[in-house]
Amino acid sequence: MSVEQPLWRALSFYRPLTMFYAILIFVLDPERFERPWIAEGFLVFLAIWTLATLPRVANAENCTKRFLVADLTVALAGILLTPLADTDAQQIDGPTLPSIWTAGSVLAFAIKGGWRWAGVASSFVAAANLVERGHPSRDTLHNVLLVWVASIAIGYVVEVARASERTLARALKIEAATRERERLARDIHDSVLQVLAMVQRRGTALGGEAAELGRLAGEQEIALRTLVSSGLVTAVRAPEDASEDVSGAAAPGTAVHTEERDGGPDGDQGPCDLRSLLAPYTGPKVTFAEPGAPVLLAPAAARELTAAVGAALDNVRRHAGADARAWILVEDWPEEVIVTVRDDGPGIPDGRLAQAEGEGRLGVALSIRGRLRELGGTAELISVPGQGTEVELRVPRAPRAPEVRGKAER
Numbered sequence: 001m002s003v004e005q006p007l008w009r010a011l012s013f014y015r016p017l018t019m020f021y022a023i024l025i026f027v028l029d030p031e032r033f034e035r036p037w038i039a040e041g042f043l044v045f046l047a048i049w050t051l052a053t054l055p056r057v058a059n060a061e062n063c064t065k066r067f068l069v070a071d072l073t074v075a076l077a078g079i080l081l082t083p084l085a086d087t088d089a090q091q092i093d094g095p096t097l098p099s100i101w102t103a104g105s106v107l108a109f110a111i112k113g114g115w116r117w118a119g120v121a122s123s124f125v126a127a128a129n130l131v132e133r134g135h136p137s138r139d140t141l142h143n144v145l146l147v148w149v150a151s152i153a154i155g156y157v158v159e160v161a162r163a164s165e166r167t168l169a170r171a172l173k174i175e176a177a178t179r180e181r182e183r184l185a186r187d188i189h190d191s192v193l194q195v196l197a198m199v200q201r202r203g204t205a206l207g208g209e210a211a212e213l214g215r216l217a218g219e220q221e222i223a224l225r226t227l228v229s230s231g232l233v234t235a236v237r238a239p240e241d242a243s244e245d246v247s248g249a250a251a252p253g254t255a256v257h258t259e260e261r262d263g264g265p266d267g268d269q270g271p272c273d274l275r276s277l278l279a280p281y282t283g284p285k286v287t288f289a290e291p292g293a294p295v296l297l298a299p300a301a302a303r304e305l306t307a308a309v310g311a312a313l314d315n316v317r318r319h320a321g322a323d324a325r326a327w328i329l330v331e332d333w334p335e336e337v338i339v340t341v342r343d344d345g346p347g348i349p350d351g352r353l354a355q356a357e358g359e360g361r362l363g364v365a366l367s368i369r370g371r372l373r374e375l376g377g378t379a380e381l382i383s384v385p386g387q388g389t390e391v392e393l394r395v396p397r398a399p400r401a402p403e404v405r406g407k408a409e410r
Contacts, residue, residue: 003161004060007111007154011057011104018101019050025095032094038085042078042097049074050101063112072109072121075102079128096132106151115155122148179374196220271296274337277306278328281313287327295332297395304371305339305395308379311368312341312391320345320388335397336377342390348383368393 023043026033033039049071056067078098085097096102102125110118126144196217203214274295282288297305309328316326324345331338368391372379375395383389 003165004111004158007158008057008059008063011107011111012054014107015050015054015057015101015104018099018104019047022046022095022097022099022101025099026097033085035085038081039097042081042085046074046078046098046101057108060112063108068105068109068112068117068121071105072124074098075105076124076128078102079125079132082132083134096129103147103150106147107154110151110155111158113155114159115152118151118155119148122151270299272299272302274302274305274330274339277302278309278330278339281309281328285323285325286313287325289327289329291330291332293332295330295337297337297397301375301395304375305337305377305393308368308371308393309339309341311371312393315389316341316343316345319348337395337397339393339395340390341393342388344388347385347387347389349385 023046026036026039026043030036030039053067053071056062056064056071075098079096079102082096086094106118106121106125109121122144125147129144200214200218203210203212203217206214274297275290278288278290313326313328316324320326320343324343326341326343329340329342331340369379372393372395377393377395380392380394381389382392
């Protein structure tokens with residue numbers, strides 16, 4: 001809902017209430033009018049006009065400039081008719097025929113056009129009041145100043161609210177675009193980049209023409225990583241040793257395709273057991289510790305969490321060495337599911353993650369942290385050189401605002 005819509009709703013209540021108030025003033029003291037038929041005629045017209053134009057003040061689309069001018073004309077006419085109906089109005093400070101109904105007309109200008117429109121409308125009302133009184137009394141100046149300041153203040157608030165609404169809309173669009181870009185980047189990292197990395201390594205090992213093919217694949221890998229990380233494609237030479245990649249990419253076939261195990265995107269029929277998705281990772285070097293009961297998560301959340309675990313294990317295989325062991329621990333709590341991946345490798349040197357991300361190697365930033373952020377969870381990494389690495393992934397059972405926390409991230 002628009003931030004200004006409540007103001008239109010309030011104005012829709014204000015106008016009929018103040019119309020009845022103006023009529024009540026006349027009914028309670030009709031003797032003060034020397035020409036009551038003028039007051040009666042105007043108040044009947046005011047009642048018809050107010051009730052007939054209620055749809056006009058329901059929203060900004062219906063409240064046109066032509067209506068605003070006509071509405072202000074009715075208010076000014078009522079003010080100027082007051083001394084004709086009450087010949088003593090210029091000697092005694094009393095309410096005009098439209099009374100405080102006039103403020104509703106000025107407020108419509110403020111809500112529709114902002115503080116500048118409000119200033120113009122309130123200036124016309126001020127001039128009409130001064131003409132009606134014939135002399136600027138203290139009460140007249142007080143009422144004029146009150147309407148002028150209040151209408152301009154409301155108009156300014158409306159302009160600020162509209163600017164904030166536009167800013168929020170732009171921010172939501174940017175956030176949606178960023179999330180979609182990160183999702184695509186994760187898919188590219190887990191598929192295309194892995195193939196290019198494997199071709200580069202195998203080509204270098206085979207030599208000859210295959211080495212040239214591997215070199216080209218390495219250049220394209222780096223260019224694609226640059227595009228994924230910054231949106232700029234730069235032709236860069238491939239490094240001689242692609243094993244320095246800390247992105248977590250593994251050769252095709254090493255990652256577990258979670259969509260195939262649980263039926264793919266069409267399998268989102270109900271909660272699935274996270275244990276069955278993580279079980280295929282178990283091997284001679286990977287130990288899996290699970291609860292005795294099913295760990296149920298939404299299929300999409302379970303797949304993304306499993307993919308993040310796969311990325312963490314890819315890092316272990318690539319950087320901890322062939323003899324490194326890894327442990328997967330699943331904890332099932334009432335409000336969240338915690339999966340911990342720990343290894344006994346050499347750990348991560350200080351500053352290596354930031355360096356890898358700067359080089360466009362975004363396995364941690366996208367395959368782990370990005371996935372957890374999309375789920376509203378967190379990724380925390382603890383790594384001490386020489387003592388291994390531990391990655392703790394937390395996924396809430398109920399959706400919440402995305403959050404990323406961690407002492408370091410792999």
